[in-house]
Amino acid sequence: QVQLVESGGGLVQAGDSLRLSCAASGRTFASYNMGWFRQAPGKEREFVGALTWSGTWTLHGDSVKGRFTVSMDIAKNTVNLQMNSLKPEDTADYYCAAGPDIGRISRTPSDYDYWGQGTQVTVSS
Secondary structure (H helix, E strand, C coil): EEEEEEEEEEEEECCCCCCEEEEEEEECCCEEEEEEEEEEECCCCCEEEECCCCCCEEECCCCCCCCCCEEHHHHHHEEEEECCCCHHHHHHEEEEEECCCCCCCCCCHHHHEEECCCCEEEEEE
């Protein structure tokens, strides 16, 4: 049974940093890409960043580029999201996802097969 379990969310102030982690288990993910998405109340799910399982290729969403970084700890089967210079507009539920490698890193939620339960991030001004 595939499980993606996020951790690290919380309440922070604008300008602070936060690190989210996603522990993956239940299958071999070597041929999968791992992604982070977020969803604020009343808004669509937004692509934050993703990478190949090897960590060789990464892609970040335009709204977080230069502030957020996705990374992989293969030994721990964990994908991380380092979030710096947080803004109130970063407030959302953050989801980890895994999808088969389709030859490119996808920004589309429907290209990801497995999802975590989400972790809440709140940034106060």
